[in-house]
Amino acid sequence: MPERLGLPRETPLFERVALIGLGLIGSSIARAARHLNLARTIVAIDRDEATVARVRELKIADEATSDAAAGVKGADFVILCVPVGACGSVAEAIGANLAPGCIVSDVGSVKGSVVAQVQPHLPEGVHFVPAHPVAGTEHSGPDAGFSTLFFNRWCILTPPEGADEQAVERVRAFWSAMGSNVEVMTAQHHDLVLAITSHVPHLIAYNIVGTAADLETVTQSEVIKFSAGGFRDFTRIAASDPTMWRDVFLHNKEAVLEMLGRLNEDIALLARAIRWGEGDKLFDLFTRTRAIRRGIISEGQETAEPDFGRRRQGQ
Ligand SMILES: NC(=O)C1=CN([C@@H]2O[C@H](COP(=O)(O)OP(=O)(O)OC[C@H]3O[C@@H](n4cnc5c(N)ncnc54)[C@H](O)[C@@H]3O)[C@@H](O)[C@H]2O)C=CC1
Numbered sequence: 001m002p003e004r005l006g007l008p009r010e011t012p013l014f015e016r017v018a019l020i021g022l023g024l025i026g027s028s029i030a031r032a033a034r035h036l037n038l039a040r041t042i043v044a045i046d047r048d049e050a051t052v053a054r055v056r057e058l059k060i061a062d063e064a065t066s067d068a069a070a071g072v073k074g075a076d077f078v079i080l081c082v083p084v085g086a087c088g089s090v091a092e093a094i095g096a097n098l099a100p101g102c103i104v105s106d107v108g109s110v111k112g113s114v115v116a117q118v119q120p121h122l123p124e125g126v127h128f129v130p131a132h133p134v135a136g137t138e139h140s141g142p143d144a145g146f147s148t149l150f151f152n153r154w155c156i157l158t159p160p161e162g163a164d165e166q167a168v169e170r171v172r173a174f175w176s177a178m179g180s181n182v183e184v185m186t187a188q189h190h191d192l193v194l195a196i197t198s199h200v201p202h203l204i205a206y207n208i209v210g211t212a213a214d215l216e217t218v219t220q221s222e223v224i225k226f227s228a229g230g231f232r233d234f235t236r237i238a239a240s241d242p243t244m245w246r247d248v249f250l251h252n253k254e255a256v257l258e259m260l261g262r263l264n265e266d267i268a269l270l271a272r273a274i275r276w277g278e279g280d281k282l283f284d285l286f287t288r289t290r291a292i293r294r295g296i297i298s299e300g301q302e303t304a305e306p307d308f309g310r311r312r313q314g315q
């Protein structure tokens with residue numbers, strides 16, 4: 001049974017949850033929150049009128065509007081689900097309308113920059129608990145979301161020093177109820193770890209697919225025709241949302257550049273091993289990396305299925 005601060009399922013964790021940005025992540029939260037009764041009322045806010053209209057059609061929220069300042073009125077939990085580069089302007093637009101005691105959170109893939117952008121716009125008495133669900137896909141928009149996206153995935157909270165403990169626990173309870181494993185760390189540590197585990201891998205995917213497409217000897221049809229195995233996996237990642245990923249790189253610049261520097265050194269060593277026929281070096285590395293993959297699989301991250309339905313029936 002996921003943690004719900006000891007509340008029964010009939011009692012929502014929050015009264016009025018305002019989600020700003022109803023793309024993949026925001027719409028997944030809306031679906032999960034409704035399915036698991038985490039909010040009495042869900043307010044969907046998106047600046048794009050077509051998205052607001054689609055949210056109404058999908059019936060994944062109780063209210064839908066493009067007016068963020070009006071939409072957050074009376075909310076006890078507001079989650080920014082917009083690209084990280086938009087968090088500051090959204091916080092500025094809603095700041096004056098946030099009720100005292102309201103918890104503001106986000107889902108951004110970068111944390112340090114989001115804290116720096118958002119914090120100055122939050123009035124006294126509003127609690128900020130940044131979050132990052134380490135779960136997603138290459139798809140975007142309100143149709144891409146699904147209620148089980150966060151099940152058995154990590155969600156990292158990066159509360160600033162001196163953050164309200166009760167607010168942190170309520171945000172933890174929200175993500176735990178959606179099936180996430182919650183961990184707390186500093187924003188700076190988060191940005192360093194995610195630079196190597198997520199941001200640089202995406203950059204490599206964008207790069208390799210771009211390079212293959214640019215190669216004059218490899219025509220478009222051959223890239224597609226022979227894209228079995230490794231390259232095909234890269235094309236999935238490289239299909240991820242351009243706005244979101246542009247913002248990630250611009251807002252986690254230092255950590256990404258640091259990790260890219262390390263990566264370049266290691267690639268130079270690999271090139272050298274290939275040039276000089278040092279097969280043992282290649283074999284040793286590939287053996288170590290295979291063990292890492294097998295470790296990930298045996299921890300069940302790739303296989304576990306959510307059981308929201310069974311839980312709901314108390315089984
Ligand atoms: N896509 C993924 O796999 C993951 C994304 N994230 C983070 O979640 C956030 C959202 O990403 P997605 O849901 O994938 O994006 P998305 O592109 O599917 O949705 C973003 C939504 O935000 C809206 N939006 C943009 N600027 C806005 C503004 N100023 N005011 C109101 N609405 C605005 C857009 O109209 C769009 O509907 C990003 O910060 C991203 O870093 C976190 C984990 C995984």
Ligand SMILES: O=C(O)C(=O)Cc1ccc(O)cc1
Pocket residue numbers: 108109133134135136137138198237
């Ligand atoms: O689609 C994939 O493989 C992802 O890696 C999804 C993803 C993208 C961004 C995040 O901050 C977290 C998860």
